[in-house]
Amino acid sequence: MSRAFLVVMDSCGIGGAPDADRFFNGATPDTGANTLGHIARACVADHADTGRAGPLHVPTLAALGLGDAIRLASGLDAGLPPATTGLWGAATETSPGKDTPSGHWEIAGVPVPWDWHYFPDTTPAIPDDLLALIRDAAGTTGTLCNAHASGTQVIATHGEAHMQTGWPIVYTSADSVLQIAAHEETFGLTRLLTLCATIAPAFHARRVGRVIARPFIGQPGAFTRTANRHDYAIAPPSPTLLDWAHAAGRTTFALGKIGDIFSMRGISHHHKGSDATLMTHLSNLVDTAPDGALTFANFVEFDTNFGHRRDVSGYASALEWFDAELAHLLPRLRPGDLMLVTADHGNDPTWTGTDHTRERAPVLIAGQGTGLGTGEIGHVAFADIGASVAHHLGLTDRGAGESFL
Numbered sequence: 325m326s327r328a329f330l331v332v333m334d335s336c337g338i339g340g341a342p343d344a345d346r347f348f349n350g351a352t353p354d355t356g357a358n359t360l361g362h363i364a365r366a367c368v369a370d371h372a373d374t375g376r377a378g379p380l381h382v383p384t385l386a387a388l389g390l391g392d393a394i395r396l397a398s399g400l401d402a403g404l405p406p407a408t409t410g411l412w413g414a415a416t417e418t419s420p421g422k423d424t425p426s427g428h429w430e431i432a433g434v435p436v437p438w439d440w441h442y443f444p445d446t447t448p449a450i451p452d453d454l455l456a457l458i459r460d461a462a463g464t465t466g467t468l469c470n471a472h473a474s475g476t477q478v479i480a481t482h483g484e485a486h487m488q489t490g491w492p493i494v495y496t497s498a499d500s501v502l503q504i505a506a507h508e509e510t511f512g513l514t515r516l517l518t519l520c521a522t523i524a525p526a527f528h529a530r531r532v533g534r535v536i537a538r539p540f541i542g543q544p545g546a547f548t549r550t551a552n553r554h555d556y557a558i559a560p561p562s563p564t565l566l567d568w569a570h571a572a573g574r575t576t577f578a579l580g581k582i583g584d585i586f587s588m589r590g591i592s593h594h595h596k597g598s599d600a601t602l603m604t605h606l607s608n609l610v611d612t613a614p615d616g617a618l619t620f621a622n623f624v625e626f627d628t629n630f631g632h633r634r635d636v637s638g639y640a641s642a643l644e645w646f647d648a649e650l651a652h653l654l655p656r657l658r659p660g661d662l663m664l665v666t667a668d669h670g671n672d673p674t675w676t677g678t679d680h681t682r683e684r685a686p687v688l689i690a691g692q693g694t695g696l697g698t699g700e701i702g703h704v705a706f707a708d709i710g711a712s713v714a715h716h717l718g719l720t721d722r723g724a725g726e727s728f729l
Contacts, residue, residue, distance in 0.1 A: 325615035328713045329606070329663040330565075332428065332620075333646065335627035336360055337670025337683025338390075338414060339398030347422050349498065349677030350445075354422070357672040357681035359631070361394045363643065364402035366636045366674060374637035379403060382647040384654065388412060388665070388688040392700065397684040411689040413701035413728070415666060415709060422682040423499040425533045425557055427668025428585045428622070432564035433710035433723020440500030441531040447471040449496050454526070458494060458504070461522040462515075467494045474632060474678050475538055475549065479505050484544040486511070492519065493538075498679035500533040508539045508550060517554055524556035533558055534584075551598050555584035565710040566590030568721035569618040577613060579605055579621035599625040599642075603649050610656050618717060622668075631671025632678050639673050654690050662691040662716045666709055701728045 339358025341347075347354045366372045367380040382390065382404065389412020391404025397414035419426040419436035426436050443449040448470040455467055466489065468482040473495040479486075482493045486507060493505040502523075506516040516537050524535040535556040540549045567590035569576050576592045579602045583594040595605040602623060609619050623646065630639035650665070657663060670683030687704060707725030715727035 326660040326662065326716055326718065327613055327615065327617050327619075327658065328717050329610070329619045329661070330431075330621070330709070330713055331606070331663065331665045332431070332622045333626055333665060333667050334424070334622055334624045335631045335669060335671035335680065336643075336667040336686065337672070337681060338394045338667075338686050339400060339670070340414065340684045341416065341682045344682045347682035349675060349679045349681065352676045354670075354675075354682040357670055357675045357683055358394070358398050358400055359670040359672045359681065359683060360390070360643070360686070361398060361400040361402045362672055362674040363636060363640050364394075364404060365400075367640050368403050372637040372640045376637060376641050376644065380640055381644050384647045384651040385643075385665070385688065388690055389700075390686055390688060393686040393688065396700070396703070397686075407698065409690065409698060411697075411699060411701050413687040413704050415685045415687050415704050415706050417669070417685070417706045419706075421500065421533075422669045422680045423501070423533060424555075424581070424668060425585055427685070427706065428582070429560050429564065430706035430724075431666065431668065431709045432560075432566060432586070432620075433568075433707050433714070433721075433725055434560050434562050434564050435707060435724050437561055438531055440533050442498070442500050443472075443496040443502075445472045445498075450494060450502065455494070457523050457526055458492065458519070461519050462492050464489075464491050466491045469493050469495045471495060472497055475503065475505070475628070476633065479540050479547045479549070483507070483540065483547045487544075492516070498677075500531070501536060502527055502532055502534070503536045503538050505538040505540060508541050508552065513539050513552055520554065520556050528558040531558075551596070553581075555581055557585050557587060559587040559589065563721070564590065565714055565723070566618070566620060568714055568719045568723075569717060572719055574717065575614050575617040577609055577617065577619040579619065580624055582620045582622050585622070599623045607649075607653060610653050616717065618713070627671050627680075631673055631680075634673045634675075634678060636673045657691050662689065662713070664689050664709065664713060695729060704728050
């Protein structure tokens with residue numbers, strides 16, 4: 325029985341979204357943003373040489389069609405060699421967002437049927453009735469920040485006051501999200517997770533997509549976020565690819581924040597950790613996942629560590645690391661296996677602001693289970709990805725998409 329590995333390179337967009345002019349970073353529309361294309365161009369121009377040097381070296385992704393997909397999506401020549409081994413295309417999102425739940429749900433066959441609630445880019449950003457819920461659940465008399473902010477900046481700015489007062493650091497962004505940062509030792513990790521779980525239903529009722537616990541450690545001047553982040557996401561409005569597979573008796577594995585995004589629905593086994601840890605889990609599953617299994621993985625550090633921080637060199641290095649790891653995985657796929665690599669949105673580190681960018685996503689397919697050999701699949705919808713994986717696994721449900729296999 326065929327197996328499927330659906331791998332999301334978080335924020336690795338390839339430009340060209342036809343409605344990018346409707347999405348903004350501050351006052352600047354996302355028109356022209358191109359995460360992977362602009363990183364590749366920056367590498368050629370020696371603008372990404374901190375900790376690395378030279379053109380972007382991603383031979384495995386290029387062989388699967390990454391350069392061709394960028395050109396198809398946006399018309400940009402990223403200077404990558406042409407495809408030689410995979411099927412490739414570019415996926416366009418229809419959901420009204422450029423965030424994690426919108427992208428992942430639609431990839432899994434369920435476009436978002438509503439408009440998300442976004443907090444205004446003002447200070448304060450979150451209304452007092454919701455702040456009161458946070459204060460009551462935290463057992464504190466106040467909160468800190470209450471504005472749009474970068475996650476690393478916010479702990480540097482407010483971390484010391486947080487440790488002194490015990491008040492949680494509350495902030496948001498251009499996404500439909502509420503984030504709460506707290507020190508794992510002085511505030512307590514369990515207390516932070518309980519706080520976020522307690523308030524999440526009230527925020528979900530207002531169509532805020534996620535309440536995110538953002539724990540950190542360290543001392544003033546040297547705070548660092550930990551891997552114990554937890555997303556309390558609103559549940560998908562209808563069954564997804566994970567539900568379809570699970571209902572058909574298939575074993576499903578969720579790596580990274582997939583479990584959070586899908587509220588643990590349709591998931592048999594869940595693994596979290598750093599991207600390096602998740603790559604070890606993915607490698608083990610390539611060897612051990614049973615016949616008919618679905619593995620759904622998210623590698624988030626492209627987004628959190630480099631996209632939001634506008635770190636072009638770091639993003640390029642992460643891409644090169646991922647490419648080298650992928651080179652070790654692909655030869656070990658079994659006959660009939662399919663591995664599909666894609667993205668959920670963009671986060672162009674050369675762009676203005678620090679928010680996600682509205683972009684198309686690459687669709688790069690490896691394995692013996694496609695039945696189509698090597699070549700272009702063209703423009704597809706995000707939902708077609710889930711439909712195609714379902715088709716490959718022999719599932720009846722296809723969601724909102726159509727299989728391109």
